[in-house]
Amino acid sequence: MPKRVPPLTDLQIRRAKIKDRPERLVDGHGLYIEIMPTGSKIWRLKYRRPDGRENRLTFGPYPEVGLVQAREKAVAARAEIRAGRDPAELPRRLARQQDESMTFESVAREWHTIFESRWQPDTAADILRRLETDIFPEFGSLPVAEVTGRDVLAAIRKIEERGALEVARRNLANCARIFDYAASCTYVTGNPATPVRKALRPKTTGHFAAITVDQLPDFLIALESNEARMKKTTRIAVRLMMLTFVRTSELIETPWSEIPLDTLDWVIPAHRMKMGRRRVNPSEADHDVCPSRQVKELLMELHKLTGHCPYLFPNEKDEHRFMSENTILKVLERMGYKHEMTGHGFRTLAMSTLKEQLNYRHETVDRQLAHKFDDKLMDTYDRAAYMRERRKMMQDWADYLDAVSAHARAPSQKEILTPFSQLSLGLKSGGAHE
Numbered sequence: 001m002p003k004r005v006p007p008l009t010d011l012q013i014r015r016a017k018i019k020d021r022p023e024r025l026v027d028g029h030g031l032y033i034e035i036m037p038t039g040s041k042i043w044r045l046k047y048r049r050p051d052g053r054e055n056r057l058t059f060g061p062y063p064e065v066g067l068v069q070a071r072e073k074a075v076a077a078r079a080e081i082r083a084g085r086d087p088a089e090l091p092r093r094l095a096r097q098q099d100e101s102m103t104f105e106s107v108a109r110e111w112h113t114i115f116e117s118r119w120q121p122d123t124a125a126d127i128l129r130r131l132e133t134d135i136f137p138e139f140g141s142l143p144v145a146e147v148t149g150r151d152v153l154a155a156i157r158k159i160e161e162r163g164a165l166e167v168a169r170r171n172l173a174n175c176a177r178i179f180d181y182a183a184s185c186t187y188v189t190g191n192p193a194t195p196v197r198k199a200l201r202p203k204t205t206g207h208f209a210a211i212t213v214d215q216l217p218d219f220l221i222a223l224e225s226n227e228a229r230m231k232k233t234t235r236i237a238v239r240l241m242m243l244t245f246v247r248t249s250e251l252i253e254t255p256w257s258e259i260p261l262d263t264l265d266w267v268i269p270a271h272r273m274k275m276g277r278r279r280v281n282p283s284e285a286d287h288d289v290c291p292s293r294q295v296k297e298l299l300m301e302l303h304k305l306t307g308h309c310p311y312l313f314p315n316e317k318d319e320h321r322f323m324s325e326n327t328i329l330k331v332l333e334r335m336g337y338k339h340e341m342t343g344h345g346f347r348t349l350a351m352s353t354l355k356e357q358l359n360y361r362h363e364t365v366d367r368q369l370a371h372k373f374d375d376k377l378m379d380t381y382d383r384a385a386y387m388r389e390r391r392k393m394m395q396d397w398a399d400y401l402d403a404v405s406a407h408a409r410a411p412s413q414k415e416i417l418t419p420f421s422q423l424s425l426g427l428k429s430g431g432a433h434e
Contacts, residue, residue, distance in 0.1 A: 008033070010067055013041065031074040033062060043070040045077055049086045057087060102187055104147050104178070105131075105140035111181045122249075130171050134159050144182050149192040153199055160201050172196060210345030211337070213353045217408035222335045224405070230331065236302050237313050237323065238331055241343055243295050243398050245350040245369065246287075248343035252323045254312045261303065264296040273370055287370045290391045292398035350397065358396055364389050 008027040016025055016035050023035045030046040043059035059065050059073045077087035108131055116124040131140075138155035139147050152175055159168040176193040183191060211219050227235045241251055250268055259266055266289040273287050291299070299312075306314055313323035328343045347369055354360045367386050 008067060013062055013067065016041070027067075027071070027074075029074065029078065031070060033070075043073075045074050045087075047077065047081055047087065049088075050081075050084050055086070055088060102144055103141055104144045105136045107144045107182050107185075107187060108136070108140070108178045111178045114181075127174055130167060131174065134167070134171055135175065144179075145188045147179075147192055149196055152193045153196050156196060156200070165201060169200060172200065209340050209342050210348035211341050213349070213357060215340075216349070216353070216404055219335075219337070219341070220401070220405040221408050222337070226331075226335050229334075233302065233305055233313055233323075234327060234331060236298050236305075238328060239298055240295060241328060241346050242401065243292060243298070244289050244394075245347045246289060247347070247370075248325050248328060250287075252311070252313045252325065252327075255310050256303070256307060256312060257310075259299060259303075259312070264291060264299050266291045266295070266299070288387065288390070290368065290387075290394040292395045294398040294402070295394075353400070354393060354397060358393070358400060360389075360393050360396075364393055368393065 005026050005028040008025055012025060013033060016023070016033075018035060018037060018039050020037055022037065024032045025035065026032045032044055032046070034042045034044055036042065041062040043062060043065050045057040045059065047055060047057070049055050057073075057077055059070050062070075065073075080087040109128075112124070112128055112131075119127070135155055138158070139151040142151065152172070156168050156172050159171060172193060176191060176197070179188060179191040179193050182188045223238065230238075237251065241248070244251070244266075246268065250272060253272060254266075254268070258268065268287040268289065270286050273285075289295070302312060306312060306319075309319045311322040313327075315321040315323055325343070332338070332341045332343075351365050351369060354365045355362060364386050368390050
């Protein structure tokens with residue numbers, strides 16, 4: 001019968017004398033504490049590996065690792081031995097299991113949660129949506145430490161193949177940020193997305209697609225001929241984009257609470273404007289749309305259709321959300337103006353036409369486009385000085401579009417637009433400077 005070893009006590013360990021050579025105090029079942037000549041006391045476990053060879057584990061110094069904790073570690077190690085595994089491999093095995101559970105998607109969501117307070121809510125939602133759509137299905141389930149540059153490039157190439165070069169660029173930039181975050185947390189040792197940047201397909205730089213004033217008659221005819229196939233709300237959305245030339249997001253995200261139904265004087269609050277959404281030095285100026293008579297008529301028509309909803313243009317699937325930004329783009333595409341006209345193109349068209357055809361000053365047009373001056377004093381003056389002229393300009397613009405549309409439907413009268421617009425609207429050269 002093997003000799004029974006009485007278990008150690010904390011008092012024995014504390015009172016153990018230091019000698020010239022290492023001494024052992026045995027707790028039993030292979031666990032002992034080694035008293036070193038330097039005074040340190042180290043917990044160790046003597047055991048046999050599955051291959052029969054003797055080995056030792058070190059559990060750490062006493063009192064940092066107490067008696068109870070050392071016994072718990074010994075119990076766990078003996079359980080590994082009974083399972084036919086070497087307990088010395090346990091830390092590495094646990095690390096591998098942790099790495100396998102730490103997927104790219106889990107790390108990406110962790111990164112997004114930590115940094116989303118730095119972004120506007122819409123930006124944070126867009127970042128996560130792009131990852132969920134284009135990245136997570138490709139390599140999101142892989143352990144983050146095992147994702148390679150080839151995996152990243154393959155996902156980015158799929159995005160490029162559908163022509164979404166800007167989406168590909170933004171997704172790659174976010175992947176690089178996620179790997180940087182993972183490296184700072186010691187989850188990975190490198191950033192496989194960084195070298196992929198040099199493999200991006202070059203994006204053709206340029207302005208948003210927009211028709212010219214010479215193409216406007218044909219565009220209006222195409223719009224009228226396609227309106228029968230549009231939902232009424234979509235037709236009104238396109239018309240309002242053309243008449244107000246606000247940004248797409250500023251239009252479709254408008255709630256009815258911003259439209260006073262008694263006057264229909266439409267003013268977009270600063271926090272919804274592009275310059276008001278900036279994190280640094282945001283503009284505090286509300287934007288007066290200066291709605292024309294035609295705009296107010298469309299708003300009255302629209303209110304009969306969607307006035308019971310929170311937004312002017314509710315989403316088809318959920319009326320408590322607003323219309324997708326792609327809706328107007330798809331309408332233009334069905335009209336045959338893919339790559340020729342965009343929602344932003346209405347702003348470009350209005351700017352050139354108002355200055356070149358209707359003779360309005362650049363400053364007046366610029367203010368109606370809600371462009372921002374760097375000079376705060378000039379910005380304040382500009383906002384106050386041009387309201388009367390802007391209101392007149394927006395009515396002239398709506399009347400001009402009506403006149404061009406009527407003129408386009410009369411083939412025998414298709415002369416050049418400049419003299420026609422002046423005759424139809426009663427404008428004279430420089431008349432808008434009053």
